Amino acid sequence: xxxxxxxxxxxxxxxxxxxxxxxxxxxxxxxxxxxxxxxxxxxxxxxxxxxxxxxxxxxxxxxxxxxxxxxxxxxxxxxxxxxxxxxxxxxxxxxxxxxxxxxxxxxxxxxxxxxxxxxxxxxxxxxxxxxxxxxxxxxxxxxxxxxxxxxxxxxxxxxxxxxxxxxxxxxxxxxxxxxxxxxxxxxxxxxxxxxxxxxxxxxxxxx
Ligand code: ADP
Ligand code: ADP
Numbered sequence: 001x002x003x004x005x006x007x008x009x010x011x012x013x014x015x016x017x018x019x020x021x022x023x024x025x026x027x028x029x030x031x032x033x034x035x036x037x038x039x040x041x042x043x044x045x046x047x048x049x050x051x052x053x054x055x056x057x058x059x060x061x062x063x064x065x066x067x068x069x070x071x072x073x074x075x076x077x078x079x080x081x082x083x084x085x086x087x088x089x090x091x092x093x094x095x096x097x098x099x100x101x102x103x104x105x106x107x108x109x110x111x112x113x114x115x116x117x118x119x120x121x122x123x124x125x126x127x128x129x130x131x132x133x134x135x136x137x138x139x140x141x142x143x144x145x146x147x148x149x150x151x152x153x154x155x156x157x158x159x160x161x162x163x164x165x166x167x168x169x170x171x172x173x174x175x176x177x178x179x180x181x182x183x184x185x186x187x188x189x190x191x192x193x194x195x196x197x198x199x200x201x202x203x204x205x206x207x
Pocket of ligand 1: 003004005006007008009010011012119120122123124132133134135137138186187188189190193
């Protein structure tokens with residue numbers, strides 16, 4: 001899944017993983033799990049996430065390399081938030097080639113900048129289930145145990161969007177050249193975006 005912060009990658013990736021019976025690998029979630037657990041990796045990346053900068057490539061690539069070895073990734077995985085830089089994309093290419101595997105589809109969820117800030121500042125996550133909500137666009141049910149990500153404060157959001165344009169947006173060309181990029185209108189309703197991506201993913205997986 002590729003797209004700016006707030007495009008809906010996590011929302012779509014969780015649903016897709018369930019429907020297609022693939023693992024959901026979110027580097028952001030993995031970093032946050034490590035921070036919560038107080039691991040060495042968590043301590044190393046906490047400040048970086050809080051600032052809205054990107055974690056160094058070597059650290060991120062190693063984390064994904066380990067994660068993709070897990071049993072639940074045998075059938076494949078939805079990568080959410082990775083790769084985010086050209087070196088990460090190249091490392092992923094090598095990793096997959098070594099395993100005789102490939103990227104089937106790189107769904108680009110396109111959303112305008114004006115929409116992103118409102119999406120991120122209104123985002124809430126359920127601590128228990130990890131489900132993603134929005135105070136206005138996807139209201140949580142009563143009784144949800146909500147938290148707000150510290151990096152969803154407005155000034156950090158702006159830094160993350162700038163990081164996206166500087167480091168991640170160039171990957172659009174990279175995936176287009178590889179013939180796997182497909183663009184989706186991320187301003188449609190959540191369920192409509194999902195339908196379009198599921199259809200495309202099923203086609204690519206069958207091809
Ligand atoms: P990302 O993982 O790309 O940062 P999320 O999936 O966490 O994005 O979504 C960011 C916020 O926008 C969340 O609050 C989510 O509920 C909301 N959201 C996601 N997709 C849509 C959509 N199509 N329309 C309206 N709000 C959405
Ligand atoms: P969002 O869903 O809003 O795009 P993520 O949960 O994917 O945010 O990422 C949160 C933070 O985790 C990023 O701002 C960055 O600090 C770090 N991060 C996540 N994935 C990567 C990656 N592939 N490379 C470097 N840093 C990453």
